[in-house]
Amino acid sequence: MIITVASFKGGVGKTTTAVHLAAYLQQQKDTLLIDGDPNRSVTVWAKRGTLPFKVVDERQAARYSRDYEHIVIDTQARPSQDDLEALAGGCDLLVVPTTPDALALDALLLMMDTLKSLGAEQYRILITVIPPKPSRDGEAARSALEEAGLPLFSVGIRRIAAFQRAAELGVPVSEVKDPRAKLGWDDYMAVGTEIAR
Amino acid sequence: MIITVASFKGGVGKTTTAVHLAAYLQQQKDTLLIDGDPNRSVTVWAKRGTLPFKVVDERQAARYSRDYEHIVIDTQARPSQDDLEALAGGCDLLVVPTTPDALALDALLLMMDTLKSLGAEQYRILITVIPPKPSRDGEAARSALEEAGLPLFSVGIRRIAAFQRAAELGVPVSEVKDPRAKLGWDDYMAVGTEIAR
Amino acid sequence: MIITVASFKGGVGKTTTAVHLAAYLQQQKDTLLIDGDPNRSVTVWAKRGTLPFKVVDERQAARYSRDYEHIVIDTQARPSQDDLEALAGGCDLLVVPTTPDALALDALLLMMDTLKSLGAEQYRILITVIPPKPSRDGEAARSALEEAGLPLFSVGIRRIAAFQRAAELGVPVSEVKDPRAKLGWDDYMAVGTEIAR
Amino acid sequence: MIITVASFKGGVGKTTTAVHLAAYLQQQKDTLLIDGDPNRSVTVWAKRGTLPFKVVDERQAARYSRDYEHIVIDTQARPSQDDLEALAGGCDLLVVPTTPDALALDALLLMMDTLKSLGAEQYRILITVIPPKPSRDGEAARSALEEAGLPLFSVGIRRIAAFQRAAELGVPVSEVKDPRAKLGWDDYMAVGTEIAR
DNA sequence: TGAGTTAGAATGGCACCACCCGTC
DNA sequence: GACGGGTGGTGCCATTCTAACTCA
Numbered sequence: 001m002i003i004t005v006a007s008f009k010g011g012v013g014k015t016t017t018a019v020h021l022a023a024y025l026q027q028q029k030d031t032l033l034i035d036g037d038p039n040r041s042v043t044v045w046a047k048r049g050t051l052p053f054k055v056v057d058e059r060q061a062a063r064y065s066r067d068y069e070h071i072v073i074d075t076q077a078r079p080s081q082d083d084l085e086a087l088a089g090g091c092d093l094l095v096v097p098t099t100p101d102a103l104a105l106d107a108l109l110l111m112m113d114t115l116k117s118l119g120a121e122q123y124r125i126l127i128t129v130i131p132p133k134p135s136r137d138g139e140a141a142r143s144a145l146e147e148a149g150l151p152l153f154s155v156g157i158r159r160i161a162a163f164q165r166a167a168e169l170g171v172p173v174s175e176v177k178d179p180r181a182k183l184g185w186d187d188y189m190a191v192g193t194e195i196a197r
Numbered sequence: 198m199i200i201t202v203a204s205f206k207g208g209v210g211k212t213t214t215a216v217h218l219a220a221y222l223q224q225q226k227d228t229l230l231i232d233g234d235p236n237r238s239v240t241v242w243a244k245r246g247t248l249p250f251k252v253v254d255e256r257q258a259a260r261y262s263r264d265y266e267h268i269v270i271d272t273q274a275r276p277s278q279d280d281l282e283a284l285a286g287g288c289d290l291l292v293v294p295t296t297p298d299a300l301a302l303d304a305l306l307l308m309m310d311t312l313k314s315l316g317a318e319q320y321r322i323l324i325t326v327i328p329p330k331p332s333r334d335g336e337a338a339r340s341a342l343e344e345a346g347l348p349l350f351s352v353g354i355r356r357i358a359a360f361q362r363a364a365e366l367g368v369p370v371s372e373v374k375d376p377r378a379k380l381g382w383d384d385y386m387a388v389g390t391e392i393a394r
Numbered sequence: 395m396i397i398t399v400a401s402f403k404g405g406v407g408k409t410t411t412a413v414h415l416a417a418y419l420q421q422q423k424d425t426l427l428i429d430g431d432p433n434r435s436v437t438v439w440a441k442r443g444t445l446p447f448k449v450v451d452e453r454q455a456a457r458y459s460r461d462y463e464h465i466v467i468d469t470q471a472r473p474s475q476d477d478l479e480a481l482a483g484g485c486d487l488l489v490v491p492t493t494p495d496a497l498a499l500d501a502l503l504l505m506m507d508t509l510k511s512l513g514a515e516q517y518r519i520l521i522t523v524i525p526p527k528p529s530r531d532g533e534a535a536r537s538a539l540e541e542a543g544l545p546l547f548s549v550g551i552r553r554i555a556a557f558q559r560a561a562e563l564g565v566p567v568s569e570v571k572d573p574r575a576k577l578g579w580d581d582y583m584a585v586g587t588e589i590a591r
Numbered sequence: 592m593i594i595t596v597a598s599f600k601g602g603v604g605k606t607t608t609a610v611h612l613a614a615y616l617q618q619q620k621d622t623l624l625i626d627g628d629p630n631r632s633v634t635v636w637a638k639r640g641t642l643p644f645k646v647v648d649e650r651q652a653a654r655y656s657r658d659y660e661h662i663v664i665d666t667q668a669r670p671s672q673d674d675l676e677a678l679a680g681g682c683d684l685l686v687v688p689t690t691p692d693a694l695a696l697d698a699l700l701l702m703m704d705t706l707k708s709l710g711a712e713q714y715r716i717l718i719t720v721i722p723p724k725p726s727r728d729g730e731a732a733r734s735a736l737e738e739a740g741l742p743l744f745s746v747g748i749r750r751i752a753a754f755q756r757a758a759e760l761g762v763p764v765s766e767v768k769d770p771r772a773k774l775g776w777d778d779y780m781a782v783g784t785e786i787a788r
Numbered sequence: 789t790g791a792g793t794t795a796g797a798a799t800g801g802c803a804c805c806a807c808c809c810g811t812c
Numbered sequence: 813g814a815c816g817g818g819t820g821g822t823g824c825c826a827t828t829c830t831a832a833c834t835c836a
Contacts, residue, residue: 008236009207009208009236010206010207010208010209010274010275011206011207011208011209011296011301012207012208015300038275039205039206039275039300039303039304039307041300041303041304044300044303045300048299076275077207077274077275078207078235078236078273078274078275099208101361101364102242102245102361102364102365103212103236103238103241103242103364104208106236106238106241107236107238110236131358131803131804132803132804132822132823132824133804133805133822133823133824134803134804134805134806134821134822134823135358135803135804135805136805137358137361159824160824160825161328161332161824161825161826164298164299164334167298167299167300168299177794177795179795179796180824180825328825329801329802329803329824329825330801330802330803330825330826331800331801331802331824331825331826331827332824332825332826333826356803357803358803358804358805374814374815374816375804376816376817376818377803377804402630403601403602403630404600404601404602404603404668404669405600405601405602405603405690405695406601406602409694432669433599433600433669433694433697433698433701435694435697435698438694438697439693439694442693470669471601471668471669472601472629472630472667472668472669493602495755495758496636496639496755496758496759497606497630497632497635497636497758498602500630500632500635501630501632504630525752525819525820526806526807526808526819526820527806527807527808527820527821528805528806528807528819528820528821528822529752529819529820529821530821531752531755553808554808555722555726555728555808555809555810558692558693558728561692561693561694562693572809574808574809722808722809723808723809723817723818723819724809724810724817724818725808725809725810725811725816725817725818726808726809726810727810750819751819751820752819752820752821768799768800769820770800770801770802771819771820
């Protein structure tokens with residue numbers, strides 16, 4: 001299975017999503033994460049510690065991709081329309097993370113227009129960095145997107161400090177020693193099972 | 198005075214910073230904000246409500262720029278090296294917002310390397326989206342950057358929900374009806390006075 | 395119908411309850427309120443303004459009671475066991491108001507023990523002065539009393555400033571010019587209908 | 592020093608006042624609180640947790656009172672004139688708590704008449720359960736009482752939920768884990784210093 | 789057996805939302 | 813009717829203390 005993670009806006013947890021989806025898939029079969037972000041975020045992440053899957057630069061993708069059952073591709077932010085077309089065509093599922101704030105949702109809707117004009121269908125939106133519960137931003141964004149008829153994951157990813165620690169340590173959040181880290185990992189596990197279904 | 202806001206990574210408050218620096222400058226002289234972000238974030242912000250300064254598309258920049266005393270330019274995320282050179286040369290001050298997390302700091306250091314190789318000097322880093330106080334991420338990032346000898350503003354911008362409301366309503370945070378909104382506005386005012394000095 | 399209002403503790407809305415139950419009954423048939431509180435709270439209330447029913451001192455009770463269909467009796471706080479026995483025997487329903495705080499609930503349980511030892515059955519507890527909604531004191535008290543198997547009204551009386559205005563003006567809360575006064579009146583209306591049933 | 596707390600009406604914070612004045616005095620010298628309320632409110636309070644001073648039933652007062660420097664007496668609500676005379680004569684200061692609502696103020700004025708007819712002088716009124724600030728009930732009651740020439744404490748006690756928690760937990764409000772509990776404790780500390788002066 | 793390390797619980801602090809109330 | 817001030821509840825985060833486990 002090939003999963004691509006892409007978004008029109010940065011800072012919405014794109015890299016974090018790619019890393020943890022790969023970690024989920026690795027539990028089943030060998031998984032490759034292709035780092036297509038010009039900042040090489042995943043590569044830096046992996047270099048700080050140890051990730052449980054193989055990470056390669058996009059220019060090495062061809063060489064490795066045949067050896068892995070699952071592939072996750074982390075792309076650069078704000079792909080051009082051509083990029084997007086190529087991305088959507090080259091994967092089984094396009095995961096589009098977004099935060100529940102106005103600026104990110106605007107950029108998301110732009111992207112959705114482009115995707116629709118391309119006729120792409122295999123994509124789903126993931127709401128990330130959801131503030132803790134007294135805030136209703138998360139549910140507000142969810143209902144707005146549902147009303148717009150957009151396909152989105154039934155679960156979202158909470159804003160938890162353990163994700164920062166995970167990036168600092170170079171590990172998935174499941175390896176972070178923090179009582180709340182489990183919650184973050186649970187969120188991505190739920191996304192993974194929803195993909196598997 | 199011409200201020201450019203640029204960053205290598207998205208989601209670090211670049212647009213928010215541009216909007217509020219422009220709002221600060223407008224208090225003194227007529228100010229123009231040039232929206233150079235392909236997502237047209239500022240334009241969307243302005244369309245939702247009312248911003249106290251003029252906002253134009255980058256392709257209209259030439260026509261308007263002569264009529265305003267102050268100009269703030271919001272650029273696209275992840276400029277190429279050429280872009281960066283052009284940007285740094287075309288302004289009095291380059292403001293580089295960053296969040297205090299590992300991924301953003303990595304991207305920031307990459308950008309700093311590029312800036313140094315260009316010989317640019319008129320730039321300063323602004324730490325944004327700082328989590329509330331039990332977290333020490335803000336001070337940790339500050340001391341790390343200071344240790345690296347990078348020029349940064351002595352004040353940072355806190356993570357406050359009122360900024361989200363401001364974007365939704367299409368106004369600066371100072372217009373948001375929320376007791377905490379004042380804190381966010383105070384932060385940007387302090388940045389403004391530090392620039393003015 | 396004869397309704398007596400009594401409580402072991404003061405300041406739980408006993409007088410307010412008597413006044414508004416009388417106001418409710420007066421809507422149907424002529425009603426008499428007998429002021430048995432040594433502080434003569436109801437009499438003072440009536441003197442400040444106008445109440446829609448007849449108010450008499452307890453020493454005049456005999457003369458008037460035969461002329462009214464409904465009678466409400468406001469008793470002194472902390473009746474002795476003998477008092478309580480007399481009260482319970484002389485009415486169709488004993489209404490026992492209590493606030494949802496620890497001290498009042500303690501006093502209430504004391505009173506319940508006394509009532510049980512007397513074999514009284516025609517009584518029901520009314521929770522009053524319930525703080526607004528983020529507080530869960532109201533439901534906490536309700537479930538505690540339900541668990542204890544005590545008979546209580548299915549509705550409670552909220553803490554609303556309009557009740558203070560009503561006492562100052564000498565009128566029922568339904569006559570107070572305040573958008574929230576209606577809520578307080580609704581609460582007592584619901585108690586009235588629950589009694590009528 | 593012997594302080595008696597008495598009021599004509601219940602639910603005005605009489606027990607809470609007695610408990611916290613005793614807690615204040617205990618900071619200086621060993622203090623005894625005599626529980627004279629038929630509901631035994633203080634005793635119940637003390638039984639739930641721990642109070643920093645000695646609490647005894649009124650029938651044990653004689654045995655203990657000689658061993659304590661300070662004594663606080665919590666009396667029953669609505670004392671008769673004889674009771675009041677005895678109380679006023681048997682203490683150095685009579686503290687009369689009242690809430691700032693019409694019914695309580697009426698009862699208070701009744702009590703004041705009785706006190707005056709007795710020639711008592713060592714008493715002072717304490718306004719309690721003052722609603723938060725947009726409400727001006729507190730200042731209204733204060734100015735009304737001042738205008739009537741009655742002696743009252745220059746500070747009042749705010750209505751704060753932490754007092755309820757304190758009663759539930761059986762501790763003084765200063766032991767309640769709640770950021771606002773400190774405000775309640777400050778209020779009683781101010782009353783204490785005003786007494787000491 | 790003792791000391792260092794790790795997991796868990798309790799504590800303190802802050803932010804956010806919902807609601808009430810007085811005023812304009 | 814809208815606004816501003818204020819309180820209460822809930823939840824997250826960092827720290828500290830305690831308990832248990834490992835290793836010398």
